[in-house]
Amino acid sequence: MTMHDQNDSASKQEFNSNETTKTVIEYGRNGKVQNKNEENLTFKHQMLHTICICISIFTLGWRNALIGPTLPDLRIILDENLATTSWIFTAKSLGGLLGAICGGFAYDRFNKIVVFVVTIIVMGVSAALTPWCYHLAAMLVVHGFHGICAAALETAATADMALVWKQKAGPYMQAVQFAFSAGAIVSPLVAEPFLADSISFPANFEPLVSNTSTLAPPYLKTTGNLKAVTESQSEQINGNTSVTVYGETLIYIPYGATSLLCLLSAGFYVVIYCVYGSVYNTLNNVPDCEISSNRNRYFLSKKVKYIFTMLLASAMLLYVVSEHSFIGFLMTFLVSERKWSKAMGSVASSVFWITFSVGRLVGIVVIKFISMSSMIFIFSVIYTSGSVLFLLAVIFDQVILEWVSIGVIGFGMFVLFSLVFSWLSKNVRTLTGKMASIFFIFMSVGNMGVPILIGYLMDKVSQMWFIYSNICLSFAMFANFIFALVSFNLMKRVHKRSEKANVMLKVEGGV
Incomplete structure (x- = not known):
């Protein structure tokens, strides 16, 4: 090849390179490469x-x-x-x-x-x-x-x-x-x-009620008409010891x-x-260049996967019911049973949500150093301990412990929701959108009935059923998690032993 031909070839390569660059940039403007x-x-x-x-x-x-x-x-x-x-x-x-x-x-x-x-x-x-x-x-x-x-x-x-x-x-x-x-x-x-102000009167007290106003004590802050609860409602709320009058x-x-x-x-x-x-x-x-070719290979059989899925779905149902019931009835319990003001009850609800968020942030950091199974165990223990502490605080009338226990319950709850889904995806089966929908449907169905039962028990039997139900749900959820984790670890050990045995048989057969 002569020098002239080499120059022509180089020129063509440069021209083609420029055209390619131009095409890439224009191609990017068309939505492919940016x-x-x-x-x-x-x-x-x-x-x-x-x-x-x-x-x-x-x-x-x-x-x-x-x-x-x-x-x-x-x-x-x-x-x-x-x-x-x-x-x-x-x-x-x-x-x-x-x-x-x-x-x-x-x-x-x-x-x-x-x-x-x-x-x-x-x-x-x-x-x-x-x-x-x-x-x-x-x-x-x-x-x-x-x-x-x-x-x-x-x-x-x-x-x-x-x-x-x-x-x-x-x-x-x-x-x-x-x-x-x-x-x-x-x-x-x-x-x-x-929120409406309220005050309780003795059962034999009859406030002056007219069509437009109610004669209330001067220390009851009101913004309008007051509403007197009937005696039958007072029996359900305060054990027939008082009549409650509410502001607007x-x-x-x-x-x-x-x-x-x-x-x-x-x-x-x-x-x-x-x-x-x-x-x-x-x-x-956006180029999707980070698609992973590695896929988890689950060793569980199809039947065992189904059993573990239902087991974890049951645990999630208990978790969601306990979370919704606790925060849903907390204000009612604190105002009706503990005689807290609504202002204190609102602050208690915020304390729950604050520790709820802190638990999430702590979980994000801690999960880098501790396995998901250990995390589920630790936060389940924290949540269950908080429920027991709340019961003891109410029984012994320790207000400070009540505040602490509300915070502990919130701290132990939030991480569990995301951890269970992550653990399921890692160890049992791929978490598809369809599978996630099944979990949410399962949780919604279970959550439709339990709050009614808790509200009925609180209203007709005792306000303390707010705590009793929370303890029952937390212990049931904890037992569910422990059974799932222990069963999986045992199956995993058996699977590893069988794999080692198969490897040894192949080696001996090869020899």
Whole structure:
């Protein structure tokens, strides 16, 4: 080859290289490969979308935590006993069942941004209507709609973080969970100033009640008319020793604030969409180069996998029921049985949610050094110990221990939910969307009946059933976890021994 031919060849190679570079850049603009500026824009779009999700879940945590502290005031609005009012939790759980089924379907089949916006708006409307539902049927309907929206939003948000961030979704999942806790912490504190004041009179005391006002003691702060509880209701609440008079409830203000937060959250989605377009179209520019080729190989048989799945689903049912029942009836128990003020009860609810969040943060750090099985055991012990400590604190009338035990229960609870799903995915079977839906449906069905039973026992037998039921649920959950962990470890040892025996047989056969 002559020098001239070599120069021509080099020129062609350079030309082809330039054309290739040009094609790559243009190809990137068409949504396949991205340059640096497009990469930064994509990341910015992802972050803004994640912020929208966090705001939505913050609002969801706010709304969920509002039910417990305002439950006594919802009873005033409905003029019903605790056993009847407890149907609110069942309506919410039934809605959650429908939301878990429909939410994933809507997210997969329809425009995802529209699904988020519509779900949040409906949740805001149901929140705004809640304080104005004076009939039980209407109250159950709005809480049913809230359950549908809450389950659908939580399902869509979880799937969305996995879709938007792919293999990098871990920290953003944690951020979303923390946003839920943050909303749950703030909500009881915001609601406290607007709860109805109350005072108890001797059973033979007859306050002067007219059509427009009630003569109340001067030290009872009121903002309007007072409402006297009938003697039959007083028997159920205070053992026929007193009559309780309530001031006007203003919980339409915190519920209205919840509705406003929902509208703002939906507005953020619309603004981001109008400015940047759909984040899901932008994701076409993200190279999915981190797909792992390693897959877990589970040694359990199909039948044993089914048994372990049902066992862990039962444990999760006990966990969810205990969590919802504890925070749902905590305010009622502290006000009715322990004679705490509603302000103290609201602070106690916030203490629970604060330690709930701290437990999550601690779990994220500790899990790097301790196995998931050990983590499940440790936090189950913490939760069960907190339940027993709460019983002892109430029996011996130790207020400080009551505060401590509420915090311990919250600290031990939150990590368990995510740990069980992670343990199942690592050791038993792949956690698909279908499998997650089955778990949520199972938990929703179980959560529909137990709160009614607890409310009935508290109302008709003793308020102490709030603690008794929590202890029973915590011990049952603990026993369930221990049985699953021990059984799995035994099977794992047997499997390893059989593998070693097979290896030895192959070696001997080869020799």
